[in-house]
Amino acid sequence: MPLTIQPLIDLANTDLELQTNIFSRTHLERQIDTARSVVDKHQKLFEQKNGDISLLNNEGSEVKKNIQIQEQLIVRLDEQVPKIRNEKEFAASKSQLEEARKLLGMLEEKMLELDMKKEDLDQEVEAINTELSESNSAFQEKTAGLLKKHEKVEKKISKLEPRRDRLLKKLPQKIKHFYERCQLSGISTPVCAIRDKSCSGCHMVLLPQLVNELMANPNSHKNCPYCSRILYFPEVEEVVES
Numbered sequence: 001m002p003l004t005i006q007p008l009i010d011l012a013n014t015d016l017e018l019q020t021n022i023f024s025r026t027h028l029e030r031q032i033d034t035a036r037s038v039v040d041k042h043q044k045l046f047e048q049k050n051g052d053i054s055l056l057n058n059e060g061s062e063v064k065k066n067i068q069i070q071e072q073l074i075v076r077l078d079e080q081v082p083k084i085r086n087e088k089e090f091a092a093s094k095s096q097l098e099e100a101r102k103l104l105g106m107l108e109e110k111m112l113e114l115d116m117k118k119e120d121l122d123q124e125v126e127a128i129n130t131e132l133s134e135s136n137s138a139f140q141e142k143t144a145g146l147l148k149k150h151e152k153v154e155k156k157i158s159k160l161e162p163r164r165d166r167l168l169k170k171l172p173q174k175i176k177h178f179y180e181r182c183q184l185s186g187i188s189t190p191v192c193a194i195r196d197k198s199c200s201g202c203h204m205v206l207l208p209q210l211v212n213e214l215m216a217n218p219n220s221h222k223n224c225p226y227c228s229r230i231l232y233f234p235e236v237e238e239v240v241e242s
């Protein structure tokens, strides 16, 4: 005959195991995030510099277009020179040509400046890229164990959660409601054992009378007077377990 308290004990143990695993998961995730932050920093810088390069490229093609326009204008002006008939036309053509050549010179200088900037940026990006892939492999190496552990913990949680729900369903309605209320208000382990004459949930020392009562009748349960968790005396744990 199974003891009626057994489902509660099973639930308490499952919950405790579940909480431990959830705690480990959070801890592992924090460690992984910290390790990843180095990679993220390099990744961000890499993207930023690539953005700078594409801006520079846009500016460069704009300048190139303007260079072409000026070159074409100069060709056209040059072609018109033999057709010039008087001094006035000649002066006008001359100043137009001078203007176009001046502009072309400025544009070419600008282009040179952009090319130099781009060369520097390319070098910077290359260095950042090296750092990025180095930090990435360092991350992989460092976190391989952590990721494996995380996967394991995740698997365990996904087994424990349905088990807890199954166990919860076996409980009397009254206890089930109490249990759910507790978990909603943040008490993650609503059922717990008496350990060392104290409530293992809130760690308050219990009155000897309460401990004795539960010890004398291990198939019963009582609420902790301090945190109202359901208390049981854990000796039955060793008795039942098939």
Ligand SMILES: [Zn+2]
Pocket: 199, 200, 201, 202, 203, 204, 224, 225, 226, 227, 228, 229
């Ligand atoms: Zn308590």
